[in-house]
Amino acid sequence: MAQQIKTAPENWLSEYGDILYRYALIRVRSEATAEDLVQETLLAGLQAVERFSGKSTVRTWLISILKHKIIDHFRKNRHEITVLNDDETAEDVLAYQFDQQGNWKINLIEWGTPEKSMDNEQFWVAFNECLSRLPQRMADLLLLRAVDGLATEECCELLGFDTDNQLWVTLSRTRVKLRQCLETNWFSKE
Amino acid sequence: MYKCKEIIELTSQNMETSLPWYTRMEMKAHYLMCKTCNRYAQQLQFMNKALGVFEGHVPTENCQLSDDAKQRIAKKMCQVKETAE
Ligand SMILES: [Zn+2]
Numbered sequence: 001m002a003q004q005i006k007t008a009p010e011n012w013l014s015e016y017g018d019i020l021y022r023y024a025l026i027r028v029r030s031e032a033t034a035e036d037l038v039q040e041t042l043l044a045g046l047q048a049v050e051r052f053s054g055k056s057t058v059r060t061w062l063i064s065i066l067k068h069k070i071i072d073h074f075r076k077n078r079h080e081i082t083v084l085n086d087d088e089t090a091e092d093v094l095a096y097q098f099d100q101q102g103n104w105k106i107n108l109i110e111w112g113t114p115e116k117s118m119d120n121e122q123f124w125v126a127f128n129e130c131l132s133r134l135p136q137r138m139a140d141l142l143l144l145r146a147v148d149g150l151a152t153e154e155c156c157e158l159l160g161f162d163t164d165n166q167l168w169v170t171l172s173r174t175r176v177k178l179r180q181c182l183e184t185n186w187f188s189k190e
Numbered sequence: 191m192y193k194c195k196e197i198i199e200l201t202s203q204n205m206e207t208s209l210p211w212y213t214r215m216e217m218k219a220h221y222l223m224c225k226t227c228n229r230y231a232q233q234l235q236f237m238n239k240a241l242g243v244f245e246g247h248v249p250t251e252n253c254q255l256s257d258d259a260k261q262r263i264a265k266k267m268c269q270v271k272e273t274a275e
Contacts, residue, residue, distance in 0.1 A: 010267075013264055013267065018253070021250075021255045022249065023245060046267060103194055104194050107226070108229045108230060110229070121247065121249065124249055128244070145206065147245070168199075168207070169199065171203075171206065172199045175234055175237065179237065
């Protein structure tokens with residue numbers, strides 16, 4: 001009963017507002033847009049509250065609504081995406097870790113059992129920090145694919161990639177960058 | 191024979207699309223010989239796993255909705271509730 005009262009719609013804003021806001025901010029990187037998305041999400045939630053089955057938590061349910069709103073946002077604003085980051089998708093991302101022949105010139109630190117990190121809230125602070133340091137288009141791409149599971153074709157369309165291959169190359173470099181950041185900011189300090 | 195630089199590209203691509211069996215064979219053989227690429231592949235797997243659950247671990251300290259925004263949203267929610275009732 002106490003749980004039900006806590007998650008009644010009038011408490012959503014105070015209970016989940018900040019979480020929704022932070023998640024939106026990670027995805028869209030604009031405070032104003034993130035605020036709008038939180039509002040749209042909560043209003044959509046209110047209108048659909050009858051259909052909330054209670055199978056998931058309210059938090060999970062609201063985040064799933066927010067994720068749809070974020071994808072809609074990308075669809076609506078795709079003309080605004082400018083391809084500014086092409087230099088960052090270029091070879092120099094890799095120059096740090098490979099020599100001219102394509103062999104490793106750095107050692108990768110052993111991450112041990114990284115799954116253990118997932119129980120540590122500080123790990124997630126570092127993880128989010130690393131996501132926020134990725135160039136915008138790289139982060140958009142990685143999250144649309146790996147989190148939202150959007151089809152490659154749709155990612156190409158939303159983010160302005162001409163070919164699947166271009167998208168794969170960028171995605172690979174995004175992973176290189178994210179991996180380097182996690183190593184520097186978490187696994188080498190652990 | 192693929193270079194390490196190509197292997198890590200394929201490692202990422204393998205998460206996106208189904209590569210031909212002979213390419214996957216070559217990758218497997220490479221991982222067996224090359225500790226660094228093997229480690230890289232494992233770390234990418236972990237990153238994917240983390241991306242799959244990160245929405246459950248969103249940190250909120252130092253990053254909250256402003257009071258202004260909260261008031262504005264609360265007001266909107268009331269309006270919607272009233273029209274619904
Ligand atoms: Zn290798």
